[in-house]
Amino acid sequence: MAVTHTNGFPRSFERKYIVKPLQDDSVGGDLEHSWSKRLALWAAVLTLANVVADLVIGSPMMVLPQLMEHFETDQAAWLNAGAMLAGAIWSPLLAKSSDIFGKRRALLITLLLACAGALICLLAPELWIFLVGRFFQGAAFAAVFLTVALTQQICKPTVAMALVGVLTSGSSVVGIIEPFLMQPIIESFGYRGVFAAGALLAVTAALGVRLFIPESPIRTGGRIDVVGALLLGGGLGTTLAYLSLGSAAGWLSGGMLALLAAGVTPLAGWMFLALRIDEPIIDIRALTRPVLLTLLALALAAGSFRSMLQLMGITTQVSPTLGLGYGLGGGDAIAALLGAANLGIVLGGVAAGWIAGRVGPALPLLGGIAVGTAATFGMLAGVSLLPLAIACGAMLGVAAGAIGASGYNLATSLEIPERQGMIAGLVSVMLALGSVVVNIVGGEVLKATRVSGLSVDAPVSTAAGVHLYITLAGVLFAVAAVPVIALSRNVFRYRKHRDGMPQQVRA
Structure with a gap:
């Protein structure tokens, strides 16, 4: 007879599809x-x-x-x-x-x-x-x-x-x-x-x-694995420093390579330690496939949103009169864009939380990614049309609010209550990491397509470079949907399995 969990489901099934209530x-x-x-x-x-x-x-x-x-x-x-x-x-x-x-x-x-x-x-x-x-x-x-x-x-x-x-x-x-x-x-x-x-x-x-x-x-x-915490925290901070500063200082300069080594080495040491001790700061052996899929989706989606905010800030500094094929020039434009995005974040987060309480967090997470994908590709035209850019900014805000709220809800619901603090912290780290990496990639695209010879205060890129930037962000948004769809299928199969059981067993 199969060993069952307290809710009546086979342990083998729960290990595969880890989908469980936060607590009762x-x-x-x-x-x-x-x-x-x-x-x-x-x-x-x-x-x-x-x-x-x-x-x-x-x-x-x-x-x-x-x-x-x-x-x-x-x-x-x-x-x-x-x-x-x-x-x-x-x-x-x-x-x-x-x-x-x-x-x-x-x-x-x-x-x-x-x-x-x-x-x-x-x-x-x-x-x-x-x-x-x-x-x-x-x-x-x-x-x-x-x-x-x-x-x-x-x-x-x-x-x-x-x-x-x-x-x-x-x-x-x-x-x-x-x-x-x-x-x-x-x-x-x-x-x-x-x-x-x-x-x-x-x-x-x-x-x-x-x-x-x-x-x-x-x-x-x-107990707290202090050594592991120092290795992981120091490695993450130093690696993020390399990613944040490498573009300006030179990726392959001696100082930057030393900084990268100072980040990778402690991360490797932490991973070695985490596999050998009983209570690591993050038990990577306990990270299930659904949790890893969620973290991957959040890193990609957060990076896409943050990179688009970065691009909005850049395009508002470019005057349409330069004839580059894009530009939303003016201080009022950035205020309107950021205001629309912030308002969208509030609406998206509150709505996603309400929906998650009724149908679970996977659906609003997927919905947020879909809205973000549509808004990002809409910016292909929005970079030269302020009303469309404001609408896309609001949609991106809705997407960001839904992704943030649903990401935390989904990740913590996939863990036992005793590890919810750890997994919520891991979500925050992945959101930050995704934001830094995608922002840097987008910045490198703009740098590679920079226009020279213009008498303007800030460096500008070609329209092709801006459109490539947006396309990359949109593709990453779309790719973020793949792990969520895979996870949602597991949730559906879990619920189908659950609903097929007798009521007294499901209780």
Whole structure:
């Protein structure tokens, strides 16, 4: 007789098609089962925590010239990418810690680290001290996946999936108004105003989490593989640094090759260690085929979306009067495009979460990828027509919101609750990795098709180069649908198997 799981399904079938509820009544006795005032408060507090992450990554870009002048440096790339790279280093450690010690506790530590980092940046007299502050601020990158993993364990599945849609996209509302809020602060206090606001926001979010958010009911126990965390985090951060800086510094220059070696070597060491110890920081032996398919789809889709945002920023700086065959020139154009994209992210994330709570997250993920593919190819004409570009930008935002919310929901639903923190952290890392890699590939395409001899402030590329860029992004979007379709077929077969069982067995 086949050995069965607690829900009555053969273990061999579950191992092959790992599709299971996030948790049920056996997980904890006080799960939020419907929308209420308490859940609305949780949503507000956790969204505020995610706003901290957005502020850490995005707001310093508003004062980048002032930072370069104050610290007398031309290393804009390090000032720009430092927090994101630090986030890649922090994420594995914080993800594993959340499974062992609790998601709320890990989220509190994350926000306090972000606050401390902002204060260091605020007071830093030297560039190296400022970069230390950015390293601590980068811990805020983990806030998004920690709020997702926490939500999955304090709410019923249908409510959790809807709330995840709000959390992963709600901060985009702030993204629409952030420049208008930050500009008066920057004018009054200079670049330090950004970091003072970041510290205040982080400590406010931490107080909200401490006072109002319950702790996750599931802990794994065990210990943290500190060596593995350092190897994985350091390897990821250094490899991302190579990918981020290689285009400007030269991919094959001595310094860049040394940086690449400094990233690949610890990653190889981590993989060797993870296969030999019982409790690695990420148990790669436990990553099932459905989880790997999900991560692949998310990396491709996130990279495509981010690369299209990058292209929109470029095309808005090109005047149509240059006669290049594209151009949306004007400051109002970029504001309209980014505003439409941010609004689309909110709509897409909330809708995907609501749909996932009723039919599962695979369908809205596939729908988001389909919308993103259509919007990307629509930009072939949109690069020279502002109204069409705005419509495509809104659609890309809808796609990004749906992909982010559904990606977290799907990946965590494919894991046992004891490993949901780890897998949510892995989703964040893959989203960042996909974004960096595809942005770099697109940048290289534009560089290879650059137009010379024009008296313009910024370098421009040919229309053929821009169209090739868009085509590559669209193809990657379409390819991202392949693993999701394969996974959806497994889900369908699992449900068919389940529905064919007697009711008492399915219970």
